[in-house]
Amino acid sequence: MCLRNLVHNTMESNTNVLYVVPDLKKVSGGPRNRISLLGQVFKHKGDSIIVGEKKLLKAIKSPSVNFTYVESATNRIALIDLLSLSILRLKSKRVFVFIRDVYFDFFPENYRSPKGRLLTLANHITNLFFSWIADCFFFPTNKMGAVFFRRGTYVEKPYYLLPPGVPIGLSRQDMPDFGARPGIVYLGGTGYKNSGFEQFLEFAKLYQKYYDFFVLSGDNSLKEVLSDLPYVVWTQLPLLQIPDFLAQNNIAYAFHSRPRNDYDDLTFPIKVMDFLALGLPFVTEKHLPLVELLGVDYPLFASVADYNNIHQMLSNNYNPERYRLLTNRFLNIANENGYEQRYAYLLSVFLSYNE
Structure with a gap:
């Protein structure tokens, strides 16, 4: 059977497809959570999810759909994804592609070695393919989109x-x-560049008389790193057990220590969405996406190295009235920014093509 017959002999459908390019076994942290949680909404809506094994077979068997949403979340595409997405392009009224980062475009000087040049070429071919199949792109920030096309x-x-x-x-x-x-x-990974974890540890060292300090992270190296710091407690917990842990230890704040730089203003610090869900006020730098999300008047914006200022801000907001203002703000933001709302936005973009 030729490809044209394969496509047009499928039944018409009002469903959509979430196509996940990366192997989720190799994806961790925030990106994995985002894909999984968005996938739950697609599944709840009766849509199809193509992920993991047998992607090509699933693409061939897929009916015609309204839109295919592609979670790229990787810097290079495999041959099986190229073939599968080419088939889905023919079966979809629209194709949307999500781009997670533009690291190769922003830091080309980091890829001057022979291996780096090969990686850059693979990334370039991947993005050329995406620009061919996509009707439009989605980015975590608008600035990232501007850099991608600049x-x-x-x-x-x-x-x-x-x-x-x-x-x-x-x-x-x-x-x-x-x-x-x-x-x-402190919640999340500590070993990656620009985690700012050393600022958290320095703050803990200076203010251990005033606060109890905790690290929730899957980084096993922390057992050795924190062995000489008895005032910092480290443990690993599934996400759903964190609310009870916060209550049991009277945890009132999170420390989001990621520093600001030009690239980080292009990206979205995904772990803060967990803080919003937990209703847990957090100290953070004025990352541009967070200013847009939280408002310019969010009272816990600070330089993460300005330890005295941070201490004063935390102390000033540690009372029922001010603390409740923060948690109410978080509740309102969370209600407007769930994955149901993200799915609804994808659907609205699709419908806009038909107006």
Whole structure:
């Protein structure tokens, strides 16, 4: 059977497809959570999800669909994905592609070695393919989209903002005990460049008299790193167990220590969506995506190396009235930025093509 007959002999359908390029076994942290949580919404809506094994077979068997949404989340595409997505391009009224980062475009000087040049070529071919199949692109920030197209390397397509969503089911039930010593938590990986973890440790060293400090991270190297720091408690927990852990340890704040630089203002710090879901106020630099999300008047914006200022801000907001203002702000933001809303936005973009 020729490819044209294969495509046109399929039944018409009103469903959509979530196509996941990377192997989720090799994806961790925020990107994995985003794909999984968005996938739950697609599944709930009765849509198809193509991920893991037998992608080509699933693409061949897929009916015609309204749109295919592609989670690229990788810097190079495999041959099986190229073939599968080419078939889905023929079966889809629209194809949307999500681009997670533009590291190769922003830091070309890091890829001057022979291996680096090969990786850059693979990334370039991947993006050329995406620009061929896509009706439009989605990026976590609009600035990233502008960088992606600024050199004129790829055929420019419309692009839209699609930041990560707020997970559900993580909300704390109780406020902290304001008569007791507050806890501060660092959540997530520590070993990657620009994690800012050393600023968290320095703050803990300076203010251990005032706070209890906790690290929730899957980094096993922390057992050795923190062995000489008895005032910092490290453990690993599934995400759904974190609310109880916060309550048991009177944790009132999170410390988002990622520093600001030009590239980080292009990306979206996904772990803050967990803080929003938990209703957990957090200290953070004024990352541009967070200013847009939280508002310019968010009271815990600070330089993560300005330790005295951070201490004063945390102290000033550690009372029922001010703390409740923060948690109410988070609740309102979370209600407007769940994965149901992200799915609804994808659908609205599809419908806009038919107006």
